Amino acid sequence: MADALLEVRGLSRRFAAVDALKEVDFSVAAGEVHALIGPNGAGKTTFIHHVSGALQPDSGSVRFAGRDITRLSMHERVRAGMARSYQITNVFLGLSARDNVALAVQGRADAGTSFRFWRPVAAEAALFAEAVDWLTQVGLAGKAEAVAGSLSHGEQRALEVAMALATKPQLLLLDEPMAGTGPEESARMVELIEHLARHVTILLVEHDMDAVFRLADRISVLVNGQMICTGTPDEVKADAGVRRAYLGDHL
Amino acid sequence: MTQLILEQALNGLQFGLMLFLLAAGLTLVFGIMDCINLAHGSLYMVGAYFVAAAAQVADSFWVGLGAGVAGAALLGLLLEVSLFRRLYQRDHLAQVLATFALILIANEAVRAIWGPAAIMFNPPEALAGPVEFPLPHGAFFYPAYRLVIIAVGLAVAALLYLLVARSRVGMWVRAGAANREMTEALGINVRALFTAVFVFGAALCALAGGLLGPLLAVQVGMGESVLILAFVVIIIGGIGSIRGALVGSLIVGTVDTLGRALLPALLRATLPADAAATLGPALASILIYLLMAGILFFRPQGLFPARA
Amino acid sequence: MAFYRPARWQRPATLAGLVALVALPAALTALGQEFYIGFATRVLIFALAASSLNLVLGFGGMVSLGHAAFFGIGAYTAAICQQAGINEALFAFPAAMAAAGLFALLVGSVSLRTRGVYFIMITLAFAQMVFYLFVSARAWGGDDGLPLAGRMTLAGFSLAGDSALFFASLAALTAALLAFGRLAQARFGRTLQAIRENETRMEALGYPVFRYRLVAFALGGAVAGLAGALLANLTGLASPNLLQWTQSGTLLVMVIIGGVGALYGGVVGAAVLLGLEEVLVGFTEHWHIVLGLLLLGIVLFAPRGVAALFGERRG
Numbered sequence: 050m051a052d053a054l055l056e057v058r059g060l061s062r063r064f065a066a067v068d069a070l071k072e073v074d075f076s077v078a079a080g081e082v083h084a085l086i087g088p089n090g091a092g093k094t095t096f097i098h099h100v101s102g103a104l105q106p107d108s109g110s111v112r113f114a115g116r117d118i119t120r121l122s123m124h125e126r127v128r129a130g131m132a133r134s135y136q137i138t139n140v141f142l143g144l145s146a147r148d149n150v151a152l153a154v155q156g157r158a159d160a161g162t163s164f165r166f167w168r169p170v171a172a173e174a175a176l177f178a179e180a181v182d183w184l185t186q187v188g189l190a191g192k193a194e195a196v197a198g199s200l201s202h203g204e205q206r207a208l209e210v211a212m213a214l215a216t217k218p219q220l221l222l223l224d225e226p227m228a229g230t231g232p233e234e235s236a237r238m239v240e241l242i243e244h245l246a247r248h249v250t251i252l253l254v255e256h257d258m259d260a261v262f263r264l265a266d267r268i269s270v271l272v273n274g275q276m277i278c279t280g281t282p283d284e285v286k287a288d289a290g291v292r293r294a295y296l297g298d299h300l
Numbered sequence: 301m302t303q304l305i306l307e308q309a310l311n312g313l314q315f316g317l318m319l320f321l322l323a324a325g326l327t328l329v330f331g332i333m334d335c336i337n338l339a340h341g342s343l344y345m346v347g348a349y350f351v352a353a354a355a356q357v358a359d360s361f362w363v364g365l366g367a368g369v370a371g372a373a374l375l376g377l378l379l380e381v382s383l384f385r386r387l388y389q390r391d392h393l394a395q396v397l398a399t400f401a402l403i404l405i406a407n408e409a410v411r412a413i414w415g416p417a418a419i420m421f422n423p424p425e426a427l428a429g430p431v432e433f434p435l436p437h438g439a440f441f442y443p444a445y446r447l448v449i450i451a452v453g454l455a456v457a458a459l460l461y462l463l464v465a466r467s468r469v470g471m472w473v474r475a476g477a478a479n480r481e482m483t484e485a486l487g488i489n490v491r492a493l494f495t496a497v498f499v500f501g502a503a504l505c506a507l508a509g510g511l512l513g514p515l516l517a518v519q520v521g522m523g524e525s526v527l528i529l530a531f532v533v534i535i536i537g538g539i540g541s542i543r544g545a546l547v548g549s550l551i552v553g554t555v556d557t558l559g560r561a562l563l564p565a566l567l568r569a570t571l572p573a574d575a576a577a578t579l580g581p582a583l584a585s586i587l588i589y590l591l592m593a594g595i596l597f598f599r600p601q602g603l604f605p606a607r608a
Numbered sequence: 609m610a611f612y613r614p615a616r617w618q619r620p621a622t623l624a625g626l627v628a629l630v631a632l633p634a635a636l637t638a639l640g641q642e643f644y645i646g647f648a649t650r651v652l653i654f655a656l657a658a659s660s661l662n663l664v665l666g667f668g669g670m671v672s673l674g675h676a677a678f679f680g681i682g683a684y685t686a687a688i689c690q691q692a693g694i695n696e697a698l699f700a701f702p703a704a705m706a707a708a709g710l711f712a713l714l715v716g717s718v719s720l721r722t723r724g725v726y727f728i729m730i731t732l733a734f735a736q737m738v739f740y741l742f743v744s745a746r747a748w749g750g751d752d753g754l755p756l757a758g759r760m761t762l763a764g765f766s767l768a769g770d771s772a773l774f775f776a777s778l779a780a781l782t783a784a785l786l787a788f789g790r791l792a793q794a795r796f797g798r799t800l801q802a803i804r805e806n807e808t809r810m811e812a813l814g815y816p817v818f819r820y821r822l823v824a825f826a827l828g829g830a831v832a833g834l835a836g837a838l839l840a841n842l843t844g845l846a847s848p849n850l851l852q853w854t855q856s857g858t859l860l861v862m863v864i865i866g867g868v869g870a871l872y873g874g875v876v877g878a879a880v881l882l883g884l885e886e887v888l889v890g891f892t893e894h895w896h897i898v899l900g901l902l903l904l905g906i907v908l909f910a911p912r913g914v915a916a917l918f919g920e921r922r923g
Contacts, residue, residue: 152799
């Protein structure tokens with residue numbers, strides 16, 4: 050694909066004697082919502098770690114926005130325009146929602162250096178105004194002052210997304226954004242992702258198949274560390290290999 | 301020259317093996333419970349005092365050694381049950397503070413009981429003399445007592461290896477070091493296991509302290525410098541790894557001993573006299589730290605990391 | 609966690625404390641207790657050293673057990689400067705800060721690649737290396753340390769009088785605390801505190817975590833170097849004792865007693881510990897046992913330190 054935003058080629062990684070990832074080829078086109086599914090233990094999280102830079106592959110390459118990022122560290126990839134949310138809620142529980150997002154804004158390259166030692170952040174109104182904008186985007190406008198630890202689980206997940214968005218990514222990695230949320234909150238999260246998809250390319254890892262088939266433009270299926278199929282939702286549903294690997298599990 | 305190198309190499313081996321006795325217990329405590337214990341060196345010091353005192357009372361080195369090691373094991377048990385158990389779940393800072401406090405108490409208590417002067421005590425009569433090795437270029441003499449230390453060190457190392465690598469308890473210990481939660485979930489009583497490891501570590505400390513007692517002065521503060529060397533060993537070897545502790549100990553023991561013995565001479569041969577005189581001792585004394593920094597730079601987890 | 613923010617009483621209390629301290633030398637002289645000016649100076653200097661460790665430990669979350677190295681390097685740099693004919697503190701003190709800071713940069717660049725127990729042991733080992741280096745360096749006095757011929761001058765004024773050195777130390781401590789208080793609320797300090805809480809998250813927000821930690825570590829080292837240079841002036845000696853690892857432990861104890869991550873933690877801790885020593889030594893020569901038991905009590909029953917008893921908000 051010519052306009053692939055993320056292009057993974059021949060990615061392999063072994064842990065001890067186990068092939069966690071075997072020669073994985075994978076690409077996300079600019080502008081699409083691309084879902085990654087697979088049974089538990091298929092290697093989805095390991096794969097996402099390799100994309101985000103938390104882990105380094107034994108072989109293979111990762112290209113992002115036309116640039117080889119295989120050996121870049123996590124923070125360098127974030128600076129290059131790739132943001133992630135975590136499977137387990139990972140926000141600063143003792144800080145207000147606004148402070149959480151303000152940290153994300155402050156970390157961005159265009160927000161200036163954080164090697165500033167004298168001027169209190171409290172005086173940087175622009176930082177906080179922008180943080181509130183992002184909170185509004187995810188439906189948390191009314192919760193800006195609330196301490197993150199006091200938010201509901203669904204709200205914390207939304208806050209997580211707001212922090213990822215505030216890094217102004219070209220690609221948003223959402224690692225099971227629906228995990229542990231109730232049906233109502235899930236529905237709200239699906240709406241949020243639909244809304245975000247208009248602005249940013251999304252790589253979605255999710256177990257909730259209703260959400261995946263509703264949101265995804267394309268779906269890739271990872272089984273036992275191998276990418277066995279990539280296609281539109283209908284193609285994936287019809288794929289014999291996917292049915293074999295998956296049937297009885299979710300589909 | 302050959303004689304000197306041979307002698308220093310044996311000294312290095314002996315030193316390394318004694319370091320191993322200290323580092324083995326320490327690396328398991330760090331590895332399994334993720335707990336830092338600065339007072340490990342105090343167990344070594346107190347153990348040496350126990351052995352010296354018991355040897356004096358019993359008028360026998362070996363009886364003293366046995367009694368001293370048993371006493372230190374008992375002290376280890378008391379400490380583990382009364383204090384360390386409450387520290388495992390705390391952060392490293394609390395562990396540092398508590399064990400630092402233990403060092404202050406131990407040093408001062410020893411000073412109060414045995415006085416500030418160093419205690420000298422003798423190796424067993426039978427081992428007081430040197431042993432002669434016929435070599436092609438003339439006989440080589442080496443103190444019998446030091447040979448015994450090497451033998452004991454090798455025996456304990458072999459025993460530990462068998463214990464950790466081959467026995468069921470050893471399997472639990474290794475499993476505990478690699479993944480504590482999982483080991484607990486599998487129904488292993490990590491708490492009891494750890495008490496055992498801690499007590500065993502304390503006994504090994506006292507064994508090292510008692511054996512080295514006749515060679516060094518038994519004195520207040522002897523635990524701290526050796527503690528830091530044991531840290532260097534663990535850093536080099538990798539936390540939680542017995543194999544790493546053994547390799548690290550031998551590296552540190554020989555490099556330090558040989559460095560101190562040979563480096564000044566080596567520098568004298570290559571540098572102007574006063575540069576060598578200034579640089580020699582300084583360089584020799586920091587050699588192992590430079591080595592440590594070098595190893596860390598390339599392998600931040602040490603040579604044999606227990607956790608993958 | 610919440611970010612550090614000064615409590616409401618902090619500013620008036622600081623001003624009151626500062627006024628009291630400025631009046632202290634004159635008051636002690638009037639009471640005929642000049643001896644205690646020296647003691648108070650010692651407290652100020654250790655407060656400075658402990659505060660610099662609190663930047664690293666309290667705000668940065670790095671449990672460094674090698675801070676004495678920077679403290680000692682500062683003292684030796686001052687003595688070496690004097691030996692080389694530089695008797696002006698305006699040159700010697702910055703030199704001490706630079707030497708200590710640079711060495712901290714070096715130590716940090718190796719040790720900050722590691723975490724947890726490893727980091728503690730490595731900082732300790734490097735500090736021990738410095739100790740052995742100075743003990744075996746005959747040119748710098750070896751075991752005996754390097755004495756100063758007399759106190760230095762500061763901008764031409766002699767620091768020979770006890771009050772003069774007291775005020776120089778007070779100025780240094782005040783400046784450092786002001787800087788740390790600002791820093792903690794500025795971008796750098798918030799970044800540092802957030803890294804302390806969750807470094808992976810900060811990495812995932814695009815922050816080069818290692819660099820922030822390293823800068824904080826070096827900054828702490830530099831300020832400890834300044835404290836060392838002041839102490840060398842007070843005692844007239846750059847002693848290897850300053851480099852001993854127990855000294856690192858003592859600084860750590862001060863920070864913990866005073867409150868980890870509390871701006872005044874180092875000050876409170878230094879005052880409490882040195883005061884305690886002064887009092888207890890009068891009762892028993894084995895005061896370390898009392899101190900040890902006290903510390904165990906703090907660990908087990910007051911984990912947030914003495915400052916927590918006064919309700920200061922911590923970072």
